[in-house]
Structures are given as C-alpha cells and as structure tokens.
Amino acid sequence: MICIAAIGSYIPSGRESNYSKKDKFSLDDDFIVRKLGVEEVSRKAPDEETSDLCIKAFADLEVRLGRPIGGVDCLVVCTQNPDGAGLPHTSAIIHGKLGLLQHCACFDVSLGCSGYVYGLSILKSFMRDNGLSCGVLFTSDPYSKIINPDDKNTVLLFGDAATATLLLDNSSGGWAPGPFLFGTRGKDGDVLANRNGVLHMNGQAVFNFSATEVPVQVNALLKNAGFSPEDIDLFLFHQGSKYIVDTLARRLSLPAVKVPLNLCGQGNTISSSLPLLLQYRLSDTHLRRILLSGFGVGLSWASCLLVRPQ
Amino acid sequence: MTPLQQKLTQITIDVHNSATIRDSADLDRKFSEIGIDSLDAMSVMLEVMERFNIQIPNDDVTKLTTLNELAGFVEAELGRLGRKV
Numbered sequence: 021m022i023c024i025a026a027i028g029s030y031i032p033s034g035r036e037s038n039y040s041k042k043d044k045f046s047l048d049d050d051f052i053v054r055k056l057g058v059e060e061v062s063r064k065a066p067d068e069e070t071s072d073l074c075i076k077a078f079a080d081l082e083v084r085l086g087r088p089i090g091g092v093d094c095l096v097v098c099t100q101n102p103d104g105a106g107l108p109h110t111s112a113i114i115h116g117k118l119g120l121l122q123h124c125a126c127f128d129v130s131l132g133c134s135g136y137v138y139g140l141s142i143l144k145s146f147m148r149d150n151g152l153s154c155g156v157l158f159t160s161d162p163y164s165k166i167i168n169p170d171d172k173n174t175v176l177l178f179g180d181a182a183t184a185t186l187l188l189d190n191s192s193g194g195w196a197p198g199p200f201l202f203g204t205r206g207k208d209g210d211v212l213a214n215r216n217g218v219l220h221m222n223g224q225a226v227f228n229f230s231a232t233e234v235p236v237q238v239n240a241l242l243k244n245a246g247f248s249p250e251d252i253d254l255f256l257f258h259q260g261s262k263y264i265v266d267t268l269a270r271r272l273s274l275p276a277v278k279v280p281l282n283l284c285g286q287g288n289t290i291s292s293s294l295p296l297l298l299q300y301r302l303s304d305t306h307l308r309r310i311l312l313s314g315f316g317v318g319l320s321w322a323s324c325l326l327v328r329p330q
Numbered sequence: 331m332t333p334l335q336q337k338l339t340q341i342t343i344d345v346h347n348s349a350t351i352r353d354s355a356d357l358d359r360k361f362s363e364i365g366i367d368s369l370d371a372m373s374v375m376l377e378v379m380e381r382f383n384i385q386i387p388n389d390d391v392t393k394l395t396t397l398n399e400l401a402g403f404v405e406a407e408l409g410r411l412g413r414k415v
Contacts, residue, residue: 225388232380267373
C-alpha cells in the first residue's frame with residue numbers, strides 16, 4: 021500500500037505585515053484577524069527560485085524523517101510559477117540539484133490550490149502502475165512573482181512556501197490517500213488568472229464557487245466512502261482565507277475544532293496550504309481519518325480522504 | 331418595510347448578527363455603514379442568490395452597495411423571471 025510517510029516544508033523568512041497596509045487599503049485590525057486571518061504574508065528572497073524553495077523543503081523532510089532519503093524513483097512538482105519560463109521543467113531542475121538517480125521519473129503538474137490533492141492521486145497511481153516505491157510530491161507556487169502590490173484582493177492573502185511529501189510503498193504508520201473526487205469549471209477560469217504576468221482575482225466569484233461547490237463535493241465523497249462527518253477526525257480545507265474556511269465549516273455544520281486554520285503567519289500558500297496543515301498531524305495517533313479539500317485556480321476543486329491503516 | 335426588504339434584512343443579520351439595521355433608513359446606508367464589510371457582503375450576495383434562485387452577475391455585485399439597491403435588483407430579476415417574492 022502506498023502511503024504518506026512524512027512531510028517537510030519551507031516557509032521563507034521574508035514577511036510583509038498586513039498591519040502596515042491598513043491605511044493604504046482602509047483595513048482595521050478586526051478585519052485582518054477575524055476575516056482574513058492573515059497578519060503577515062511570507063515572501064521569498066528575490067534570488068530564490070521555485071526549485072530553491074523545494075530543495076529547502078526536501079532538507080526539512082529529511083530532518084523530520086531522521087535519515088537521508090535515498091532511492092527516490094519519482095518526483096512531481098505542483099506549480100504554476102516554475103523556475104524561469106518553465107523550460108526545463110522545475111522537477112528536472114530539482115532532480116539535478118538533489119543529484120537523484122537517472123532512473124527517477126520527473127514531471128510538473130500545472131494546478132493551483134487543488135494541486136495537492138491531485139498530486140497525491142497522480143503520484144500514488146503513477147507509483148502503483150510503474151512499480152515504484154519512493155515518490156516525492158513537491159508543492160511550490162510563489163505568487164510573489166506575479167502579485168501586484170497595489171491589488172488589495174491578492175497582496176493581503178497570498179504567501180510563498182514549499183512542501184515536500186514523501187510517499188512510500190509498504191510504509192508502516194503512514195496515511196493512505198483515497199478515495200478522491202475532482203471537479204472543474206473551466207468556463208469560469210478567468211476569475212482567478214495570470215494576465216500578462218499579473219495575478220487577478222474576482223473575490224466574489226471565487227467565494228461563490230468555493231462556498232457552493234466544495235460542500236457538495238465533500239458530502240459526495242463522504243457518501244461514496246460510506247462515512248458521516250462524525251466519522252472524520254479532521255477536515256483540512258485549503259486556506260484561502262479565514263473567512264472562506266469559516267464559511268465552509270458553517271455550511272457543512274462542522275465544529276470549529278475539526279476545522280483547523282493555518283494562515284496567520286504566512287497567508288494562503290496555494291497548493292502548499294494543505295500539506296502545511298497536515299504535516300504536524302501525521303504523527304497524531306488519535307487521528308484515524310482526515311478529509312482534504314483544495315479549491316481555486318481553474319476553477320478546480322479536489323477532495324480526498326486520508327486513512328491510517330489499522 | 332416591504333416583505334422583500336424584511337427578507338433581505340434577515341439574511342443580512344443571519345450573515346452578521348451585529349449588523350445595525352434599526353429602521354428603513356438603514357436600508358439606504360452603505361453596507362460598511364451598517365457593519366457589513368466586503369467579505370460579509372459576499373456572503374449576503376451568495377445567500378440572496380441561493381434563497382431567491384437568481385444570479386447576480388459579477389459586474390453587478392460591486393454596484394449593489396445598499397440593501398435597497400439589492401432589493402431593487404432582486405425585484406427586477408424576479409419580475410424578469412415572472413416570479414414573486
């Protein structure tokens with residue numbers, strides 16, 4: 021069985037405070053804390069590339085695992101802000117920087133906030149179908165490359181980060197991903213898009229999409245798997261903003277204790293937000309079932325269960 | 331208040347229970363003046379779309395800045411669809 025064994029992460033040390041933008045955008049403290057849930061957004065250094073963030077997340081993964089990771093035979097990077105202009109693919113750049121073996125498969129996946137759930141499904145299937153035993157899923161989508169500092173809709177929300185998730189075959193004590201559900205509404209994709217190198221977001225449209233589609237998919241996933249919400253220990257939602265996470269919890273009638281937040285110190289880190297939430301909970305032996313749901317760019321949304329095998 | 335205004339007032343209070351809507355004069359005050367910030371306003375719009383089964387185009391959302399403006403839009407949309415409040 022292919023399971024998540026460990027997750028490493030890297031959040032750049034650079035920070036922009038949302039409190040410093042209160043006058044510019046007519047904000048008050050209550051809005052920053054209770055609505056956005058983001059007090060600071062993380063910013064990579066100008067000379068840090070997308071792959072550099074991944075290398076640091078990989079180093080953290082090895083620290084958490086307590087040993088060097090040898091024998092990586094598949095490496096996937098989820099990003100829409102790759103190194104350079106995306107050619108060569110960032111996964112190959114990381115392969116070179118880590119000095120991995122030649123037989124290691126490498127490819128990038130172009131997805132935003134639904135990317136981690138997609139990535140788990142892709143890597144799990146790819147490993148299973150090709151008899152691979154050690155895969156790493158990276159998420160690294162530094163939106164600071166494309167953010168307009170004068171755009172209130174985006175500059176207050178998005179932060180830079182990277183994660184590295186280790187999937188192993190026959191991993192003891194790991195978490196098995198699946199089943200999965202996916203959704204796409206391509207006709208509305210222009211509400212969250214990179215236009216001529218600048219990120220644009222229609223907040224109302226993205227909110228409407230998230231608040232209506234995600235609960236339907238979550239309920240369908242639970243029904244398909246034969247579970248009720250009470251059977252799930254944690255619901256980890258993409259950290260779009262505190263407001264959208266609170267809205268999802270309310271519309272799904274979930275207790276706040278089952279819907280954790282992790283936005284305050286770095287912001288919405290796109291495909292990294294779910295693994296950042298998950299990494300500190302992998303070793304919690306009280307947890308048996310976790311639901312993940314990512315949603316955003318596309319418009320795309322994806323949900324899955326993580327189950328700790330008995 | 332009309333029945334529509336009452337429904338919109340209730341939706342607004344359901345979204346944010348400390349919204350300050352005391353009388354019909356508050357229906358002409360900007361959302362921000364009755365304690366509804368930009369994120370709460372998004373929830374109000376979504377609730378209105380769902381409860382009245384109508385669409386509020388993205389371009390119109392930003393033009394609807396008071397409850398009375400929203401009531402006018404809903405009334406026109408329901409009329410266009412041949413439905414009653």
